[in-house]
Amino acid sequence: MTAYDDLMAHQRETQALSQIAGRLGWDQETMMPRGAAPQRAEEMAALEGVLHARRTAPQVADWLEAVDAAALDDVGRANLRHIRRDTERASKVPAALAARIARVTSQAQGIWAEARADNDFKAFAPTLTEVLALKREEGQALAVGGDVYDAMLADYEPGTTGAELEAMFGALRPELSALRAAVLEAEAPAKLDHAFDEGAQMKLTRQLAKAFGYDMSNGRVDKAVHPFSSGSGLDVRITTRTSERDPFNCFYSTIHEVGHAAYEQNINRDYLLTPLGRGVSMGVHESQSRIYENQIGRSRAFTGWLFGQMKDAFGDFGVADEDTFYKIVNRVNDGFIRTEADELQYNLHVLLRFDLERALVSHDLQVADLEAAWNDRFEADFGYPVDKASNGVLQDVHWSVGLIGYFPTYSLGNVYAGCLNEAMRRAVPDLDSQLAQGDTSAATTWLGANLQTHGGLYEPRDIIEKASGVVPSEAPLLAYLKEKFSTLYNL
Amino acid sequence: MTAYDDLMAHQRETQALSQIAGRLGWDQETMMPRGAAPQRAEEMAALEGVLHARRTAPQVADWLEAVDAAALDDVGRANLRHIRRDTERASKVPAALAARIARVTSQAQGIWAEARADNDFKAFAPTLTEVLALKREEGQALAVGGDVYDAMLADYEPGTTGAELEAMFGALRPELSALRAAVLEAEAPAKLDHAFDEGAQMKLTRQLAKAFGYDMSNGRVDKAVHPFSSGSGLDVRITTRTSERDPFNCFYSTIHEVGHAAYEQNINRDYLLTPLGRGVSMGVHESQSRIYENQIGRSRAFTGWLFGQMKDAFGDFGVADEDTFYKIVNRVNDGFIRTEADELQYNLHVLLRFDLERALVSHDLQVADLEAAWNDRFEADFGYPVDKASNGVLQDVHWSVGLIGYFPTYSLGNVYAGCLNEAMRRAVPDLDSQLAQGDTSAATTWLGANLQTHGGLYEPRDIIEKASGVVPSEAPLLAYLKEKFSTLYNL
Numbered sequence: 004m005t006a007y008d009d010l011m012a013h014q015r016e017t018q019a020l021s022q023i024a025g026r027l028g029w030d031q032e033t034m035m036p037r038g039a040a041p042q043r044a045e046e047m048a049a050l051e052g053v054l055h056a057r058r059t060a061p062q063v064a065d066w067l068e069a070v071d072a073a074a075l076d077d078v079g080r081a082n083l084r085h086i087r088r089d090t091e092r093a094s095k096v097p098a099a100l101a102a103r104i105a106r107v108t109s110q111a112q113g114i115w116a117e118a119r120a121d122n123d124f125k126a127f128a129p130t131l132t133e134v135l136a137l138k139r140e141e142g143q144a145l146a147v148g149g150d151v152y153d154a155m156l157a158d159y160e161p162g163t164t165g166a167e168l169e170a171m172f173g174a175l176r177p178e179l180s181a182l183r184a185a186v187l188e189a190e191a192p193a194k195l196d197h198a199f200d201e202g203a204q205m206k207l208t209r210q211l212a213k214a215f216g217y218d219m220s221n222g223r224v225d226k227a228v229h230p231f232s233s234g235s236g237l238d239v240r241i242t243t244r245t246s247e248r249d250p251f252n253c254f255y256s257t258i259h260e261v262g263h264a265a266y267e268q269n270i271n272r273d274y275l276l277t278p279l280g281r282g283v284s285m286g287v288h289e290s291q292s293r294i295y296e297n298q299i300g301r302s303r304a305f306t307g308w309l310f311g312q313m314k315d316a317f318g319d320f321g322v323a324d325e326d327t328f329y330k331i332v333n334r335v336n337d338g339f340i341r342t343e344a345d346e347l348q349y350n351l352h353v354l355l356r357f358d359l360e361r362a363l364v365s366h367d368l369q370v371a372d373l374e375a376a377w378n379d380r381f382e383a384d385f386g387y388p389v390d391k392a393s394n395g396v397l398q399d400v401h402w403s404v405g406l407i408g409y410f411p412t413y414s415l416g417n418v419y420a421g422c423l424n425e426a427m428r429r430a431v432p433d434l435d436s437q438l439a440q441g442d443t444s445a446a447t448t449w450l451g452a453n454l455q456t457h458g459g460l461y462e463p464r465d466i467i468e469k470a471s472g473v474v475p476s477e478a479p480l481l482a483y484l485k486e487k488f489s490t491l492y493n494l
Numbered sequence: 495m496t497a498y499d500d501l502m503a504h505q506r507e508t509q510a511l512s513q514i515a516g517r518l519g520w521d522q523e524t525m526m527p528r529g530a531a532p533q534r535a536e537e538m539a540a541l542e543g544v545l546h547a548r549r550t551a552p553q554v555a556d557w558l559e560a561v562d563a564a565a566l567d568d569v570g571r572a573n574l575r576h577i578r579r580d581t582e583r584a585s586k587v588p589a590a591l592a593a594r595i596a597r598v599t600s601q602a603q604g605i606w607a608e609a610r611a612d613n614d615f616k617a618f619a620p621t622l623t624e625v626l627a628l629k630r631e632e633g634q635a636l637a638v639g640g641d642v643y644d645a646m647l648a649d650y651e652p653g654t655t656g657a658e659l660e661a662m663f664g665a666l667r668p669e670l671s672a673l674r675a676a677v678l679e680a681e682a683p684a685k686l687d688h689a690f691d692e693g694a695q696m697k698l699t700r701q702l703a704k705a706f707g708y709d710m711s712n713g714r715v716d717k718a719v720h721p722f723s724s725g726s727g728l729d730v731r732i733t734t735r736t737s738e739r740d741p742f743n744c745f746y747s748t749i750h751e752v753g754h755a756a757y758e759q760n761i762n763r764d765y766l767l768t769p770l771g772r773g774v775s776m777g778v779h780e781s782q783s784r785i786y787e788n789q790i791g792r793s794r795a796f797t798g799w800l801f802g803q804m805k806d807a808f809g810d811f812g813v814a815d816e817d818t819f820y821k822i823v824n825r826v827n828d829g830f831i832r833t834e835a836d837e838l839q840y841n842l843h844v845l846l847r848f849d850l851e852r853a854l855v856s857h858d859l860q861v862a863d864l865e866a867a868w869n870d871r872f873e874a875d876f877g878y879p880v881d882k883a884s885n886g887v888l889q890d891v892h893w894s895v896g897l898i899g900y901f902p903t904y905s906l907g908n909v910y911a912g913c914l915n916e917a918m919r920r921a922v923p924d925l926d927s928q929l930a931q932g933d934t935s936a937a938t939t940w941l942g943a944n945l946q947t948h949g950g951l952y953e954p955r956d957i958i959e960k961a962s963g964v965v966p967s968e969a970p971l972l973a974y975l976k977e978k979f980s981t982l983y984n985l
Contacts, residue, residue, distance in 0.1 A: 019540035022533070023514065026521065034525065038711035039729035042513070045767060049510035053544050220529035238530035276536060 006069035007079060011277065013066070014086060017057045018276045022234060024050050029233040029240050033225045055101075059093045078279065081460050085278030088161065095144050104137050108405040115403035122391040124374040131402060132370045135363055138407050142364065152364045155408030159285040160415060162462045165361055168411050171418060172354045175477045179351055180384060182488060183335070186347065187386075189492040192330035197320040201245040207316045208243055208257040211309075215295055216447040217241070217261045218268050230256035232263035232292075235282075236275045239264045250313070251332060255296050262295030263288055269451040270458035284463035285409065289416020290423060291450065297346050297417075298424040298483065299446050304438035306332050312441070333491055337387065339394035347488055350417055351384050356399070356410040364407065421480025422471035423454065497560035498570060502768065504557070505577060508548045509767045513725060515541050520724040520731050524716045546592075550584045569770065572951050576769030579652065586635050595628050599896040606894035613882045615865040622893060623861045626854055629898050633855065643855045646899030650776040651906060653953045656852055659902050662909060663845045666968045670842055671875060673979060674826070677838065680983040683821035688811040692736040698807045699734055699748040702800075706786055707938040708732070708752045709759050721747035723754035723783075726773075727766045730758045741804070742823060746787050753786030754779055760942040761949035775954035776900065780907020781914060782941065788837050788908075789915040789974065790937050795929035797823050803932070824982055828878065830885035838979055841908055842875050847890070847901040855898065912971025913962035914945065 004012075024047065031043060067087060072080060111130045118127035139151060146154035152165045209224055217224075222234075227242035234240055241260035245253045266282050274280035282288040299305055303325075310328040313320065322328050335345050341352035359376060362368035368376055377396040378389045389395035401409055428434060431445045438446070453470040460466075467475045488494070495503075515538065522534060558578060563571060602621045609618035630642060637645035643656045700715055708715075713725075718733035725731055732751035736744045757773050765771035773779040790796055794816075801819040804811065813819050826836050832843035850867060853859035859867055868887040869880045880886035892900055919925060922936045929937070944961040951957075958966045979985070 015536070016540040016543065019533075019537040020544070023518065023537050023541060026537075027514065027517070030517065030521070034714065036710065036712050036714055036729060036731075038709070042510075042728035042766065045506070046510040046514050046517075049507040050514060052507065053511070218529070219527065221527050223525065223527055237533035238527060240527075275533065 005071070005074075006066045007071070007075065007083075010063065010066035010070065010086065011082065013057070013060070013063065014082075014278065015276045017054065018278075018280070020050065020054055020057070022236070022238070022276070024054065025233050025235075026238070029242075032227045032229070032231070033242060051105075055093075058089065059098075063090055064094075078274075078460065082278050085459055089278075092145065092158075095147070096141055097144065100137065100141060100144070104134075104141060104405055107133055107137060108403070111403045111405075112400060115397065115400065119393045119397040122393050122397070124392045124396055127397065127403070128370050128373075131373075134403065134405055135370065135407070138405050139364060152361050152408060155364065156411070157408075159409050159412050160463060161284060162464050163286070163415065168357065168415065169361075171477050172350075172357060172411070172414060175350060175414070175418075175481065176354050176384075178481050179347065179484070182485060183347055183351070184386075185494050186335045186488050186492045187337075189494060192327065192334050193322075194334065195249070195251075195320070195322070195331055197317070198247050199250040199317050199320065201247060203316045204245045204250050204253045205243075207250075207312060208253050210312070211254055211257055212241070212261050214441050215258055215261045215300075215443050216265055216451075221268055222264055224257065230260050232260045232267070235267045235280055236270070236272075239267045250317075254309070255300060258300040259292045259296040262292035265295070265447060265451070266291040266455045269455035271456050274458045274460075279457075279459040281459060283457075283459045283461070283466060285412035286415035286419055287454070287463045287466060289413055290419035290467070291416075291455065293417050294420040294423055294427075294450065295447075298420060298427075299438065299443060301332055301346065302435070302438055303329050304435035305441070305443070307439050308441040330491055333487070335488070335492075337385075339381075339389060340398055347484055348385075350414045353410055353414040355380050355384060356401075357414070360402070360407050360410060418477050418480050419467045419471075419475060421477070421483050422467055422473055422475050423450065424483060425479045426453075426471040426473070496562070497557045498562070498566065498574075501554065501557035501561065501577065502573065504548070504551070504554065505573075505769065506767045508545065509769075509771070511541065511545055511548070513727070513729070513767070515545065516724050516726075517729070520733075523718045523720070523722070524733060542596075546584075549580060550589075554581055555585075569765075569951065573769050576950055580769075583636065583649075586638070587632055588635065591628065591632060591635070595625075595632060595896055598624055598628055599894070602894045602896075603891060606888065606891065610884045610888040613884050613888070615883045615887055618888065618894070619861050619864075622864075625894065625896055626861065626898070629896050630855060643852050643899060646855065647902070648899075650900050650903050651954060652775060653955050654777070654906065659848065659906065660852075662968050663841075663848060663902070663905060666841060666905070666909075666972065667845050667875075669972050670838065670975070673976060674839055674842070675877075676985050677826045677979050677983045678828075680985060683818065683825050684813075685825065686740070686742075686811070686813070686822055688808070689738050690741040690808050690811065692738060694807045695736045695741050695744045696734075698741075698803060699736075699744050701803070702745055703732070703748055703752050705932055706749055706752045706791075706934050707756055707760075707942075712759055713755055715748065721751050723751045723758070726758045726771055727761070727763075730755045741808075745800070746791060749791040750783045750787040753783035756786070756938060756942070757782040757946045760946035762947050765949045765951075770948075770950040772950060774948075774950045774952070774957060776903035777906035777910055778945075778954045778957060780904055781910035781958070782907075782946065784908050785911040785914055785918075785941065786938075789911060789918075790929065790934060792823055792837065793926065793929055794820050795926035796932070796934070798930050799932040821982055824978070826979070826983075828876075830872075830880060831889055838975060839876075841905045844901055844905040846871050846875060847892075848905070851893070851898050851901060909968050909971050910958045910962075910966060912968070912974050913958055913964055913966050914941065915974060916964070916970045917944075917962040 027043070027047060027050070035043060063086070067090060070083060072083060075083065111134050114130045115127050118124065138155065142151035142154045145157070150165065156163060156165060205226070212224055213219065221237050222239045222241065225240070225242050226244055228244065230241070230243045232239065232241045241257065241264050243253050243257040243260065266288060270280055306329045307325040310322070310325050322331060333345065335347050338344060341349065344352050355377070359368065359373065359380070363370065363373065374392065374396045381395060382388050427446060427449050430449055434445055437444070454466055457466055461469060464475060518534070518538060518541070526534060554577070558581060561574060563574060566574065602625050605621045606618050609615065629646065633642035633645045636648070641656065647654060647656060696717070703715055704710065712728050713730045713732065716731070716733050717735055719735065721732070721734045723730065723732045732748065732755050734744055734748040734751065757779060761771055797820045798816040801813070801816050813822060824836065826838050829835060832840065835843050846868070850859065850864065850871070854861065854864065865883065865887045872886060873879050918937060918940050921940055925936055945957055948957055952960060955966060
């Protein structure tokens with residue numbers, strides 16, 4: 004056994020244990036009896052303790068020291084890069100600080116939830132201040148003199164900086180605002196107005212998952228309050244939800260999560276339980292969920308097929324034809340909530356959060372002024388005022404649990420999806436005629452072979468560039484959105 | 495922190511991790527996608543590795559050495575007794591032997607399943623010989639010069655010897671045989687002949703679980719190929735199965751598993767994640783599942799109520815009245831399979847296995863002669879020959895996975911249930927009038943307060959003696975069975 008073999012054997016067990024932690028998370032949201040929560044907390048804490056000890060085990064540093072990198076192939080060097088990065092990260096953050104962050108954020112989530120229910124930002128502000136201070140301290144430890152926000156970002160999107168995102172998002176925002184304004188001045192399509200049986204929604208949603216290549220022999224679909232995808236490799240489970248008046252919530256949540264899950268399922272099986280056997284970053288992950296959901300799932304061609312499926316499942320639901328259905332699926336609505344936003348407005352919600360959290364980290368904005376800053380920015384971008392904190396600054400859980408530097412990966416994922424979509428359309432010129440039959444295989448095969456299979460082999464930006472053939476930029480996404488919504492709204 | 499505090503903190507985390515292993519077992523039988531099996535095997539192996547390292551950690555021996563037992567109360571001394579026993583066991587068995595047993599038995603199960611499908615004992619014999627040799631070697635290490643079978647038994651039923659069981663079972667066997675012969679000569683009641691909707695079975699089975707005090711806020715009921723109960727404390731899940739022609743399979747599997755689960759749920763919450771927070775032995779566990787299933791669930795009074803529930807759920811299913819229903823529920827049938835046996839014949843199946851496995855361990859019986867010995871004994875006890883190995887020596891998984899010394903705990907559980915039933919009936923004289931209303935609470939409350947709440951505080955035999963007020967013997971079970979079946983069959 005070489006040092007590399009030892010290192011990888013250790014790593015493999017660690018990743019197997021971390022898959023178990025993920026499975027418990029899934030169980031908690033889908034199956035766990037309510038009364039089990041206190042015991043589950045102890046179980047998770049014990050498992051996290053084991054994982055932490057393994058990640059910071061002194062042997063790992065010894066093996067890393069002893070590895071002969073020159074003797075390794077590309078895969079070996081990529082594994083080494085991931086393990087070094089994780090080990091360095093763990094060694095830079097003092098254990099006491101990590102423990103304090105874990106403790107404070109686990110309480111902060113409850114305080115946030117209560118403040119949101121009461122629409123009372125002031126009740127949450129002291130906690131957010133504490134979380135922010137701790138995360139800033141962690142960021143400083145990680146940055147070692149460099150940019151603190153970039154260090155935070157690196158946890159979710161290694162190799163991307165706040166300045167790069169600022170440039171990209173800066174170019175996106177005025178164009179999206181202008182397009183949005185034009186759309187909202189045009190005539191709006193009708194809305195769905197029908198009750199859709201929730202059992203039939205779940206049946207159709209499973210068909211949709213399979214239509215997008217989700218492998219049920221290595222996954223399953225359950226209901227949960229918040230849709231999510233969980234696990235890597237041979238066991239990747241998704242959840243969705245149903246709402247009687249809004250079946251699109253169910254179907255597009257499913258397709259979105261199938262995008263995440265298919266990425267994990269389609270990674271080269273040789274990488275199973277290695278650092279390469281997981282999606283490489285949050286942004287790249289989101290590129291897959293969004294291209295499945297939007298560029299494919301909300302396309303004119305695919306919605307034409309979906310319209311027929313829905314008529315089969317629900318009978319006449321008051322929509323005359325495919326064109327009307329397509330407009331309803333892509334209707335641009337007023338609204339306060341990011342997770343309910345359409346394809347056109349979604350990124351405006353994210354950009355707001357990116358600018359505000361960066362300002363918080365750099366001390367340019369104080370927590371005491373955050374709610375006012377949020378409300379000003381929202382009205383500037385959306386044209387109407389926030390009515391209550393639960394529709395504004397308190398709507399998302401992220402900051403309460405210490406996810407700072409995470410929001411921009413949503414929009415980066417959309418930007419990446421735009422790049423990939425252009426390349427995919429070039430590679431599969433007759434894609435629409437296949438999508439019109441409900442056949443996504445040419446699209447998902449192209450994404451599988453050009454991106455998903457590589458897992459963590461390449462750096463996030465590199466795999467997007469390699470797959471799409473262009474240096475990632477916001478231009479393809481913008482061009483796609485302009486074309487789509489100009490046609491939809493006869494602009 | 496005293497040494498005892500350190501020891502218990504370590505133990506608590508170990509038990510939390512071991513609950514996770516149990517939950518993964520549940521997931522595997524109920525939720526896991528088929529294709530996930532190879533990855534799950536690695537996950538389980540990694541977790542077992544962690545558990546083994548924690549159980550054999552050198553600090554545990556140091557803490558045990560340093561504990562001031564005189565300063566502890568009853569609970570503390572009982573905890574210490576369990577931890578010492580587990581630690582000594584782990585230290586006696588060489589790690590290489592433990593690893594070999596794990597490897598061989600994990601393969602042996604597949605070989606057994608194939609041999610059973612082919613009705614070919616010879617194909618399984620070499621593997622069984624190997625398993626037996628390894629388990630004997632382990633038994634010798636554990637026995638340190640004492641009786642090897644007793645050492646094996648101690649893994650499942652500490653404080654009981656093979657000789658004690660031999661005396662008890664020896665007294666049981668001729669009486670059961672005689673009663674069985676008399677019953678089979680008498681006129682047999684009718685059988686069920688109706689199709690019972692499986693969805694309605696699951697609905698009623700959940701009502702039955704609740705009727706027996708199963709706490710759904712700390713548990714759940716799912717379907718699985720083999721019914722089981724899994725977990726301790728705040729998260730105790732059960733499974734059952736349905737068969738369109740045989741709803742009793744569903745209902746009595748559920749009640750049986752609720753007996754196991756209620757034991758785990760009703761242990762004093764102060765013992766959560768400590769050695770006292772689990773059922774104390776397999777025999778005591780089985781006493782709970784069997785008293786729920788048989789002495790309560792198959793009683794004339796309770797089946798009267800169940801008859802009404804089934805008429806509500808399924809309409810007229812061709813049974814005229816409560817008395818006829820009671821006879822059908824308790825019908826004594828010919829059959830080869832232990833798990834399908836009725837209350838009267840069940841122990842004859844177990845006693846056969848106990849005698850044969852003891853003879854195998856002591857070298858009085860060779861594996862090559864096992865099938866013939868099984869068939870001879872079966873015909874002697876049941877009066878008809880075994881037709882094929884899958885109905886005989888290959889029917890149970892136990893020996894293939896190294897469970898030797900386990901079978902007798904089934905009958906010991908029945909014996910214990912007999913003792914407890916007499917005491918419970920004395921304590922709750924009007925129990926039948928409550929059971930006739932579907933109200934089991936007086937019975938389950940008595941069992942909860944007198945036995946279940948204590949978890950691992952007392953040794954198995956001691957808790958049965960304490961709860962029932964008698965030295966455990968086969969006499970109460972025999973008296974109960976004679977009375978029940980003499981009445982049922984007008985003997």
